[in-house]
Amino acid sequence: MSSFSRFTPLVQSLPATVPFVGPEAIERNRGLMVKARIGANENGFGPSHAVIAAIAEAATDTWKYNDPENFELKAALAAHLGIRAENIAIGEGIDDLLGLIVRMVIEPGFPVVTSFGAYPTFNFHVAGFGGRLVTTPYIDDREDLNGLLDLVRRENAPLVYFANPDNPMGSWHTADDIVAFAKALPETCLMILDEAYCETGPADATPAMAALIDMPNILRTRTFSKAYGLAGARIGYAISTPGTAQAFDKIRNHFGMARISTAAALAALKDQAYLTKVIGDISASRDRIAKIARDNGLLPLASATNFVAVDCGRDGVYARSIVDGLMEHGVFIRMPGVAPLNRCIRISAGTEKDMALLEEALPQVLKALK
Amino acid sequence: MSSFSRFTPLVQSLPATVPFVGPEAIERNRGLMVKARIGANENGFGPSHAVIAAIAEAATDTWKYNDPENFELKAALAAHLGIRAENIAIGEGIDDLLGLIVRMVIEPGFPVVTSFGAYPTFNFHVAGFGGRLVTTPYIDDREDLNGLLDLVRRENAPLVYFANPDNPMGSWHTADDIVAFAKALPETCLMILDEAYCETGPADATPAMAALIDMPNILRTRTFSKAYGLAGARIGYAISTPGTAQAFDKIRNHFGMARISTAAALAALKDQAYLTKVIGDISASRDRIAKIARDNGLLPLASATNFVAVDCGRDGVYARSIVDGLMEHGVFIRMPGVAPLNRCIRISAGTEKDMALLEEALPQVLKALK
Structure with missing residues (x-):
């Protein structure tokens, strides 16, 4: 061929x-x-009736490009989470954001730490930028925080991926353990804390926003694909310090978000x-x-x-x-x-x-x- | 910060x-x-009433991820264009495809040829992968095919961008001139022939599919954002040989396309x-x-x-x-x-x-x- x-x-x-x-x-x-x-x-x-209605209403405007700054969605998420719009980056699902994050950190041969059997799409992006996956096994069907930390230190790795709650096992760690892990991590290692499933977990499995929001090396990723029921809309977001969140603007597809999808996400967020x-x-x-x-x-x-x-x-x-x-x-x-x-x-x-x-x-x- | x-x-x-x-x-x-x-x-x-209706109908299914293979849309485009589905790659607008193309070809310092004043988003992606833009001026408000070809040869450039009809000037070259340019190009240079505006141009400004479809170094990009009136939906596509078209699968965000957008594009394509x-x-x-x-x-x-x-x-x-x-x-x-x-x-x-x-x-x- x-x-x-x-x-x-x-x-x-x-x-x-x-x-x-x-x-x-x-x-x-x-x-x-x-x-x-x-x-x-x-x-x-x-999704709810309110979301369906918002989609129908947005349909006639689909000839317009979406706002490349995602101003409204960032503002709504910031208000909902009690953070600032500057703390947020928006992408076409967490998958898109993962690709951008890997690109921002990984050059060919660089080590990337994750759990053996964790999210394949993350691994796909690491391979796509020539990164070298270094993995530690799950212990009792949970990701092993100590094992991840050891690998980061041993490899001087610039990037570690950790999902909480976990996919594919559904297991979780407490917020306290995750915050302790984040604080123990070298500042030279960016942690992706993938919280795609945070809405369906116990309250004490999700760190408060304030616990991590000042750490430039922690990036929390979330989505409208799971609990919000909008997988087909492709709306994910990342939360970090303003400096880290705004780094996405250097390389992202600024006009990549579908306009109707954003309208759907705004309606879904409103309908708590x-x-x-x-x-x-x-x-x-x-x-x-x-x-x-x-x-x-x-x-x-x-x-x-x-x-x-x-x-x-x-x-x-x-x-x-x-x-x-x-x-x-x-x-x-x-x-x-x-x-x-x-x-x-x-x-x-x-x-x-x-x-x-x-x-x-x-x-x-x-x-x-x- | x-x-x-x-x-x-x-x-x-x-x-x-x-x-x-x-x-x-x-x-x-x-x-x-x-x-x-x-x-x-x-x-x-x-968009047409048929498209609005298709969006409303697709709304209730927006909890589902889109088909990552874009099977239906590729089949419909292939039938419409008289080519094979294997000749087509789909992306979140041409902007997304441009980023992927640059990534597939450019390493830091590599030369990329374009016209001075042509599409800024392409230049953005070239900068994002460390490419070195080499430009030739417009002549009489048209892109200069001879100038582009000279630069490709001089620089041994692996990538050249050319839009026909042109943005931002609205000018165009004939299909014959474009095909001659494509054939004169070294096989080691990938040509992006951006045809975002092809539907609104004169018939003799667009090469027939058959004229370029067997050339692995020619990638034509098209979109539903312009004549089809779906800029907010983010649906672009690239046309080349199966080998070149399928290279996108190595790195693209497979679950990046919004499901409602695809439904809208299918309806729009049907309503000629x-x-x-x-x-x-x-x-x-x-x-x-x-x-x-x-x-x-x-x-x-x-x-x-x-x-x-x-x-x-x-x-x-x-x-x-x-x-x-x-x-x-x-x-x-x-x-x-x-x-x-x-x-x-x-x-x-x-x-x-x-x-x-x-x-x-x-x-x-x-x-x-x-």
């Missing part, structure tokens, strides 16, 4: 990886239809009553998933996220056969990528309709595998 | 540039209200009758702008785009005072950034309401400047 001959050596060396295969691609490739979409940690409870309701729905759905798992002899792990990792008690091959088997029934789920995490399957919270399909399909799949 | 201490030297050296100040920022900074938004080459005629109508509206509006300019003693340049560059007959300071003066009347326009192009102002096509505001304000502004 003929391609341009003079891409950089780095780009030439990269595979055409896709961090995740989408459910649409699975449908196309396997000739199956997804009936329960509970694999991508989306939010099947969807709906958010509270959905968080309750997600919590109930986690319990439902846990019960279905236990009823089938599987072990659900405690979760602070909008999904549940379920220990299937055997290896990755077995878990993969459950994932594939469920898809035969139209139930789309995913699983962690590496051992020992991949003894688990990962099921996203969803509506009762989704849960009923899961409940019906799972015992059939397990029986067929016996 | 305290920021992380260990950003790469390249990132530390970059200014927090914004390629363009948005009209919203001008409103905020100057305490003025935009009444006629005819400065950003948007399309005030807006509306596109034809809007192109007629834009053409009529260009004539209207030209007449207003002439009635005020200014010289409109011929345009193949959705805007008209108007020669104000003096220097950049004078043109800037017209731009600023019109904004006092709520008429938002822009102007080219460098001499001698900046003797012009640049007015986007718009509705009759916009044109009436321009017609009323321009003589007052010119009179006040006397």
Whole structure:
């Protein structure tokens, strides 16, 4: 297949990886239809009526570019979080922000610390800029703060990634432990504290804004994709000191944000009553998933996220056969990528309709595998 | 302002540039209200009813991530253009694609050829990856193909940018000349042929797909932001050989596209009758702008785009005072950034309401400047 001959050596060396295969691609490739979409940690409870109305209202203005400064959204987030607009950077989902952060810090060969089995899209971006991943294993299905800190020191690493609550395991650390980790970190190491799932976790798992806001080497990333139910809108944000937050302006795609998406995010942020309701729905759905798992002899792990990792008690091959088997029934789920995490399957919270399909399909799949 | 201490030297050296100040920022900074938004080459005629309906229909699904493979949109574009889906890469507007292209080709210090005064966002991305801009002046307000070719050869440049029709001048070259340029180019130089405005130009200004589709070093970029009226949706695409087009997959933000935006683009592509109508509206509006300019003693340049560059007959300071003066009347326009192009102002096509505001304000502004 003929391609341009003079891409950089780095780009030439990269595979055409896709961090995740989408459910649409699975449908196309396997000739199956997804009936329960509970694999991508989306939010099947969807956005509120207020958000739908805001989208409809914004539709006629979609001929206009979005405000490249994201002024309104920054102001609304700042008011909501009790910080300043200058503390915030906006991007096309956390995925976009992760790419920009890696670019700002990593040159080819630089070490980047993360947990073995953590977020693949972060690893994709590290590879994309030639970084060298250095990993420490999960301990008891939680990211290992001490292990991460040791690696940062050993490697003099400029970048460490840590998600709390964690994806793919759903586990979490307390705010106190995270703040202690942040303070122990050398100032020459930028910490990405990925809080994509913070809204669905216990209150004491999320550090207060004030605890970290003055540290230029701490970048917290958050999103409207999970609890807010706007994965398709692509709105993520990063929180740090003004100096660190504004560094994004040096390289970001200033006109990259979709205008309707911003309108949707503003409406979603305003509707905190709906958010509270959905968080309750997600919590109930986690319990439902846990019960279905236990009823089938599987072990659900405690979760602070909008999904549940379920220990299937055997290896990755077995878990993969459950994932594939469920898809035969139209139930789309995913699983962690590496051992020992991949003894688990990962099921996203969803509506009762989704849960009923899961409940019906799972015992059939397990029986067929016996 | 305290920021992380260990950003790469390249990132530390970059200014927090914004390629363009948005009209919203001008409103905020100057305490003025935009009444006629005819400065950003948007399309005030807006998207069709079919597009608005598609957006409303897609709204309830915005909790789902978009298909990362953009399968449907690629298939629709391929059918429309008579090429294969494998020839196409999708991104968050051409701006996003330009950043990815620069990243794929440019290492610090590498030369990049463009015209002096051409698209600032491209230059922004070149600076962002440490490239070295090498420019040749416009000749008679057109990009100089011979000058570009000479520079590519002299510098052994791996990347050249050329827009046809051109922004900010609205001028164009014939398809024959562009194909001749492409064929004369060394295979070791990637040509970005930016066709953001191709729909509004004369038919003989756009090379046939077949003329360039087998050349791995030619990348044509197009967008739904201009004639299709979806600037706020952020949908751009690049056309090349499968090998070159698929290189984007190595580094792009696979989950970066907004789901509603894709639905809007699909609907817009389907509604070619509306596109034809809007192109007629834009053409009529260009004539209207030209007449207003002439009635005020200014010289409109011929345009193949959705805007008209108007020669104000003096220097950049004078043109800037017209731009600023019109904004006092709520008429938002822009102007080219460098001499001698900046003797012009640049007015986007718009509705009759916009044109009436321009017609009323321009003589007052010119009179006040006397």
